[in-house]
Amino acid sequence: MTKGAFRALYQYPLMKKVFLSFLLILLPCLAACAPQGGKVSASLFAMDTYMQLDIYGSQTDLDAAEAEIQRLDRLFSSTAPESDISRINNAGTAVIDDDTLGLLSRSLELCEMTDGYLDITVYPIVERWGFISKNYSVPERGELESLLKNVDYKRVSLNSAEILPEGFKLDLGAVAKGYTADKLKGLLKSRGVGSAVLNLGGSVLAYGKKPNGEDWRVGITDPADTEKYMGVIACSDKTVVTSGDYERYFERDGKRYCHIIDPKTGYPADNGITSVTVVSDDGTKNDALSTALFVMGADKAREFIAADGSFDCVILTADKKAYITEGLTDSFTLSNTEYETAVIRG
Ligand code: ADP
Numbered sequence: 001m002t003k004g005a006f007r008a009l010y011q012y013p014l015m016k017k018v019f020l021s022f023l024l025i026l027l028p029c030l031a032a033c034a035p036q037g038g039k040v041s042a043s044l045f046a047m048d049t050y051m052q053l054d055i056y057g058s059q060t061d062l063d064a065a066e067a068e069i070q071r072l073d074r075l076f077s078s079t080a081p082e083s084d085i086s087r088i089n090n091a092g093t094a095v096i097d098d099d100t101l102g103l104l105s106r107s108l109e110l111c112e113m114t115d116g117y118l119d120i121t122v123y124p125i126v127e128r129w130g131f132i133s134k135n136y137s138v139p140e141r142g143e144l145e146s147l148l149k150n151v152d153y154k155r156v157s158l159n160s161a162e163i164l165p166e167g168f169k170l171d172l173g174a175v176a177k178g179y180t181a182d183k184l185k186g187l188l189k190s191r192g193v194g195s196a197v198l199n200l201g202g203s204v205l206a207y208g209k210k211p212n213g214e215d216w217r218v219g220i221t222d223p224a225d226t227e228k229y230m231g232v233i234a235c236s237d238k239t240v241v242t243s244g245d246y247e248r249y250f251e252r253d254g255k256r257y258c259h260i261i262d263p264k265t266g267y268p269a270d271n272g273i274t275s276v277t278v279v280s281d282d283g284t285k286n287d288a289l290s291t292a293l294f295v296m297g298a299d300k301a302r303e304f305i306a307a308d309g310s311f312d313c314v315i316l317t318a319d320k321k322a323y324i325t326e327g328l329t330d331s332f333t334l335s336n337t338e339y340e341t342a343v344i345r346g
């Protein structure tokens with residue numbers, strides 16, 4: 001149709017009405033559909049780690065998720081001087097946000113559940129090894145013994161005027177990202193988002209399914225070659241949390257000291273485990289357990305897992321064993337066949 005012919009046709013009143021109605025119907029549809037269905041992504045640094053957010057939703061959904069992460073980081077940080085945790089650590093008590101109180105109370109339950117292998121008062125030890133300042137050094141055993149007098153989650157009291165005794169300090173590093181994953185799940189749900197994958201530096205929220213209806217595929221880093229995955233877990237509506245010896249460590253005299261501490265000895269866990277991945281729909285519990293199981297060592301961890309039965313797990317060891325719970329046998333795919341797999345049965 002030539003320009004002239006189109007102008008001639010358009011001048012017919014009926015055609016004009018049809019064309020306008022068509023535009024009126026089409027435009028709102030385009031406006032409503034475009035931002036909802038598309039993927040919006042962001043990379044950020046928070047909670048001392050790099051995070052990657054991929055949400056099938058709008059830019060406002062993404063902004064809200066980012067703002068929530070920053071808000072929780074400001075509450076839970078052990079190093080930011082104005083955080084709820086720093087204010088408790090400095091003064092023994094403080095007026096704190098409901099989220100901080102909620103996470104502290106849940107963490108104390110998880111310390112109890114893991115028989116103190118998770119201990120949120122381990123901060124003085126973490127600090128002494130240099131994991132806060134990055135000024136690392138190996139302490140004398142006697143020094144650790146005296147610091148351990150100020151490590152015991154049972155001495156934290158959320159219901160009295162003094163939350164912490166003198167010399168005690170809290171560290172939510174082992175649970176903060178899992179809790180954040182749980183909060184983000186609630187946020188996405190309340191905003192009507194159906195599909196997202198949020199990697200909070202080793203804590204992955206696989207929310208809903210992929211837009212094409214398939215499961216998300218979450219890679220498990222190979223601790224022996226952190227550029228590669230040793231395997232992949234297919235899942236939906238789950239949080240997958242890994243604690244690995246490669247996340248933060250230093251080396252002295254050929255020995256690796258990692259940031260996961262045995263609260264009973266004051267030394268970094270050194271029992272042959274190189275990573276623990278925990279899978280369930282409870283991110284806070286997964287984060288707590290990935291740290292605690294790492295400290296327990298493979299034998300005790302396998303007993304704990306079999307007795308509990310409420311979560312799935314992959315434990316990797318330096319001698320390339322992969323212990324996998326029965327619940328993951330269908331969804332786990334081994335990528336690195338140097339690993340010898342064994343099933344943990346309940
Ligand atoms: P990541 O932070 O690398 O994901 P984790 O969830 O295992 O790893 O948390 C490790 C952090 O938790 C350490 O950096 C330290 O601050 C703290 N931490 C170390 N050991 C323990 C422990 N046994 N119980 C509680 N917190 C711990």
Ligand code: MG
Nearest residue numbers: 174287288291
């Ligand atoms: Mg953890």
